Amino acid sequence: MEWKILDNRPIWAQLQEQLTLRIIAGTYPLGSRLPSVRELAAEAGVNPNTMQRALSSLEGSGLVAANRTAGRFVTEDRERLDAIRMEFARSRMEEYLAGMETLGFTRDEAKQLLMEEA
Numbered sequence: 494m495e496w497k498i499l500d501n502r503p504i505w506a507q508l509q510e511q512l513t514l515r516i517i518a519g520t521y522p523l524g525s526r527l528p529s530v531r532e533l534a535a536e537a538g539v540n541p542n543t544m545q546r547a548l549s550s551l552e553g554s555g556l557v558a559a560n561r562t563a564g565r566f567v568t569e570d571r572e573r574l575d576a577i578r579m580e581f582a583r584s585r586m587e588e589y590l591a592g593m594e595t596l597g598f599t600r601d602e603a604k605q606l607l608m609e610e611a
Contacts, residue, residue: 494520496537504539508547516556516567517578524569527557 494515498507512533515521527533527548534544548565551557555573559565568574593603 494518498537498539505543505546505550508537508539508544509550512547512551513554513556513577514581516551517574517581521567523567523571523574525567526563527565527567529564 494511496508496511498504512521512527521527528536530541530544530548533548534541537544548557552559552565554577555570556568556577557565558568589607590600590603593606594600598606
């Protein structure tokens with residue numbers, strides 16, 4: 494998955510979201526060790542302090558845990574991961590429905606169109 498940084502939001506928040514997506518998609522499996530701050534920052538092309546802020550935010554959400562001597566690890570809590578996955582799914586659905594409403598579709602029409610495409 495390629496890093497995508499846009500100008501519309503703080504970089505650390507975009508990194509945090511993209512790391513979360515990588516975790517819930519299984520790029521970084523449960524219990525796995527994450528690359529170091531410097532490795533992730535170099536890969537994303539950002540300042541290590543910015544990546545550190547994104548990772549600290551992930552720690553605050555319970556998705557990542559830090560071990561001072563061994564680095565950061567993805568949580569092993571499947572329920573927490575599933576809850577975050579559902580939060581993302583609901584957010585994406587709301588974005589879809591809001592976009593369709595902008596195009597003049599009712600929610601029912603947007604849902605029907607989605608069902609036809611699935």
